[in-house]
Amino acid sequence: MRPQPGAGSPSYCEPCRAGTYCPDPGHTGQPNIQGKPCRASYQCPEGSVTETLCVAGSYCGPQTGTPTPCPGGYLCPEGSHTYSTPKQMCPFPYYCPANISAMLPCDGGFMPVNVSGRRDSRERSCLRCEAGTYRPGVATELRCMTCPPGYHCPAGTETYLRNPCSAGYYCPPGSPLPVPCPPGTYGKSSHAKHLGDCYPCPAGTFNHLFSQMACFPCGSSSFSLAGSASCTCLGLNRAFQQSDGSCVCMAGFIFFNELDQKSSTSDSDLDCQPEVNERCGSGEVRLAWSRECVPPTGHICNLTCGQEGGTLNVELGM
Structure with a gap:
């Protein structure tokens, strides 16, 4: 112009x-x-x-x-x-940030809430679904819904289908996290819905841990009833070892095997009896590992401590 x-x-x-x-x-x-x-x-x-x-x-x-x-x-x-x-x-139920030409719905895992003033941000207009609930991104239902049984829903869940209950756990309605099957039971399938889906360990087996998919067998020296978290030793004064299924003598007890050999740490179904120690003489010390009585000044520690030797601790017997 x-x-x-x-x-x-x-x-x-x-x-x-x-x-x-x-x-x-x-x-x-x-x-x-x-x-x-x-x-x-x-x-x-x-x-x-x-x-x-x-x-x-x-x-x-x-x-x-x-x-x-x-x-x-x-x-x-x-x-x-x-x-x-x-x-x-x-x-409502949308929000509209600045410089926008279309309404935005709340994301999945969030629900719309009424606010005073302008609906100008997701932070003001949408609330994260609580743990144990969910809401899809495209939903006619405006509220967060209860997580169905067999699934768990952490806070902000969009779809429960991503969180099936794993084997060894169960998920009642509204579960924020899977609930582990307790000791004495096991869970063999996924999508478990209640405690009844955790099955008792069969007789002759045990489970001392949570959330297991199977039970452990008792050893030949022990037994158990159904639903046991441990096994019972056949021999008296024995303690069941969950690590390997063996039964060893309790502290202060020993047993003699078929060869009349003394032992306290071997697995067996034989009874253990109280260990009787000889009375130590005046000035003697009982060794912790062999239960022998020795004079502290004349005892040589090379076998235990190596060539550098050592000094016997009279209080510990070591």
Whole structure:
């Protein structure tokens, strides 16, 4: 355009100012002495030939060169001339961040909540589902729903199908985490729903741990009833060893095997009897490992301590 006469070349023409537009004179038959004002709902950057609908996510008042971003909590579809009409307020159950043209639903694992003021962010408008509940991303139900049996739902769960109850556990309705099968039982299948899905260990087996998928066998020197967390030794004064299923003498007891050899740590179904130690003489010390009585000053520790030797501790017998 050029508001003054006397131009000698096109370089004397100025770009149409922002907020106005200058139509092609070849179409209008009129020279552009000054730009035409851009109407509301349209945008006209500097040098515009025509009006352009205001970009979505913004609004354009009269003579707009650069659109104004739509504030949070409102909707501005393409061609908006303002943001504050009743129809442009972001409604429940959606939220509308700034510079947006479409309503956003709460993500999966969140539910919409009523708030005072504008619904301008997910943090204000959506609440994370509590542990033991879930809500799909695309759902007609607005509230978080109870996690069904056989599944567990940590906080913020979108779909329970990703969290099946593993074997060795059970999941009642509303489970935030799987519940382990207790000692004396085992869980053999996934998707267990209640404690009854944890089966008692059969007779002759035991389970001393939580969340097991099978039970451990008792050894030949022990037995158990159904649902046992340990086995009972056949021999008296014996202690069952959960690590390997053996039965060894309790502390202070020994037994003699078929060869009349003394032992306290061997597995057997024979009874153990109290160990009787000889009375140590005056000034003697009982060795912890052999129960022998020795004089502390004359005892050589090389066998235990190596060539460097050592000193016998009279209190510990070592």
